[in-house]
Amino acid sequence: MATVKIVVDWEICESNAQCMAEAPEVFRMQPDDTLELLQEQPDESLRHKVQAAAHACPKQAIQIQD
Amino acid sequence: MVAPVEEIYWDPYDVELDKNPHAVWRRLRDEYPVYRNEKYDFWALSRFADVQAALNNTKTFSSARGTILEYIGTDFGDLDVLIQMDPPAHTALRALVSRAFTPKRTAEMEDRIRAICGKLLDPHVGSSGFDYVTVFAQQLPSMVISSMLGVPESEGEEVRLKIDEIFHVDPQAGMINEVSINARLWMASYILNALEDRRKSPRDDLFTALSQAELTDEQGVTRKLTDPEACDFGGLLVGAGTETVARLLGWAAVTFPKHRDQLRLMAEDHSRIPGAVEELLRYEAPSPVQGRWTLNEVELHGTVIPAESKVLLLNGSAGRDERQYDNADTFDITREPRQHVSLGIGAHYCLGAALARLEGRIALQETVRRFPEWDVDMSTAVQAHTSTVRGWSSVPITL
Numbered sequence: 001m002a003t004v005k006i007v008v009d010w011e012i013c014e015s016n017a018q019c020m021a022e023a024p025e026v027f028r029m030q031p032d033d034t035l036e037l038l039q040e041q042p043d044e045s046l047r048h049k050v051q052a053a054a055h056a057c058p059k060q061a062i063q064i065q066d
Numbered sequence: 067m068v069a070p071v072e073e074i075y076w077d078p079y080d081v082e083l084d085k086n087p088h089a090v091w092r093r094l095r096d097e098y099p100v101y102r103n104e105k106y107d108f109w110a111l112s113r114f115a116d117v118q119a120a121l122n123n124t125k126t127f128s129s130a131r132g133t134i135l136e137y138i139g140t141d142f143g144d145l146d147v148l149i150q151m152d153p154p155a156h157t158a159l160r161a162l163v164s165r166a167f168t169p170k171r172t173a174e175m176e177d178r179i180r181a182i183c184g185k186l187l188d189p190h191v192g193s194s195g196f197d198y199v200t201v202f203a204q205q206l207p208s209m210v211i212s213s214m215l216g217v218p219e220s221e222g223e224e225v226r227l228k229i230d231e232i233f234h235v236d237p238q239a240g241m242i243n244e245v246s247i248n249a250r251l252w253m254a255s256y257i258l259n260a261l262e263d264r265r266k267s268p269r270d271d272l273f274t275a276l277s278q279a280e281l282t283d284e285q286g287v288t289r290k291l292t293d294p295e296a297c298d299f300g301g302l303l304v305g306a307g308t309e310t311v312a313r314l315l316g317w318a319a320v321t322f323p324k325h326r327d328q329l330r331l332m333a334e335d336h337s338r339i340p341g342a343v344e345e346l347l348r349y350e351a352p353s354p355v356q357g358r359w360t361l362n363e364v365e366l367h368g369t370v371i372p373a374e375s376k377v378l379l380l381n382g383s384a385g386r387d388e389r390q391y392d393n394a395d396t397f398d399i400t401r402e403p404r405q406h407v408s409l410g411i412g413a414h415y416c417l418g419a420a421l422a423r424l425e426g427r428i429a430l431q432e433t434v435r436r437f438p439e440w441d442v443d444m445s446t447a448v449q450a451h452t453s454t455v456r457g458w459s460s461v462p463i464t465l
Contacts, residue, residue: 011158014415029170058409058419
């Protein structure tokens with residue numbers, strides 16, 4: 001099964017939540033204002049959304065490692 | 067290819083160009099995307115894609131030698147203020163303070179910001195008009211920062227006046243003059259005293275957060291802010307968080323009378339206001355020029371920028387790039403959102419971005435609630451001229 005491997009730089013993330021807006025299946029803000037990665041390797045079908053999330057992140061904290 | 071001066075010229079000091087740089091910037095984007103200015107010894111990137119890529123490329127485009135054209139190239143030694151640092155040192159210091167500025171934390175300021183807006187705007191309800199910048203735009207952000215830091219109300223006015231003095235521009239000496247230097251020294255001393263006080267008596271404010279900020283790195287080493295770092299950071303907050311928002315609101319004051327239908331739309335439907343803030347940021351970036359120093363040679367569009375060069379990233383031009391935005395020169399608060407770089411991107415993405423957006427949204431909302439329509443006689447408006455921010459120092463509006 002083809003997947004997308006996501007790496008978040010936790011030191012850089014500042015909870016702007018743009019990723020959640022683009023790919024809520026993968027990124028979720030928690031009540032304590034930290035990011036939760038729901039799936040570290042989501043299905044290939046989510047690649048487009050994950051790319052949008054990486055692009056949208058103002059801190060550029062999300063990498064796709066293939 | 068170097069452009070002959072007779073054919074095309076731009077620099078950030080030229081007062082006439084600052085009034086309307088967009089025509090020149092369009093020509094730079096189209097004809098000289100890597101522009102060379104011999105007079106002031108800098109290169110400039112003007113296209114959205116190039117500015118965005120350069121902002122993301124801190125390995126080549128360094129902030130450590132200064133980000134303002136007047137200073138780029140200076141060796142600042144051990145000065146540790148975020149805006150002039152590169153990763154990895156930058157990353158650790160920023161992480162120490164960034165939790166206080168997340169959108170969620172910033173949202174806690176909503177009621178206080180609204181109250182300050184009311185205090186500043188209410189006296190003018192029913193009047194024939196007032197100066198939107200001197201009375202409101204210039205005052206709001208410094209009062210908000212003071213409130214966030216934890217400046218007591220009784221000291222608010224004195225702090226606000228000192229912040230004004232920090233930005234004093236002397237006609238001969240420029241940005242660095244006796245008034246601005248003394249004000250910075252006063253502010254540094256004020257911040258140090260406040261930090262000392264909060265160590266003894268913590269409160270729920272940013273001074274306390276700065277005095278307590280602690281981070282443990284991967285090696286298990288615990289890192290706290292040093293006094294100089296906390297002081298420099300306080301100075302940065304004041305420097306970066308006041309004039310910028312003042313400029314944004316000044317642009318709102320002059321832009322909406324030229325687009326009455328959109329002003330009406332915004333007044334009638336407040337859900338349009340966040341989009342209005344984004345469009346103002348894109349259309350007239352309050353901080354349109356970001357300086358960098360190249361650590362290695364870089365080639366773009368067939369031109370080589372040598373290592374150790376001063377480079378200006380024109381994010382104000384990027385906001386008008388037709389390659390990124392349809393009808394880029396049209397002001398339209400209803401446009402489909404598309405990423406802009408007016409608040410930067412990557413490592414140095416504006417730390418106060420959520421606060422700036424919140425202040426912008428509430429300021430516009432409280433404005434149109436009281437004044438659904440206004441007019442500006444542009445011959446009475448005065449443009450400010452500093453190389454760091456772009457906009458208006460005085461905008462008398464008539465109601």
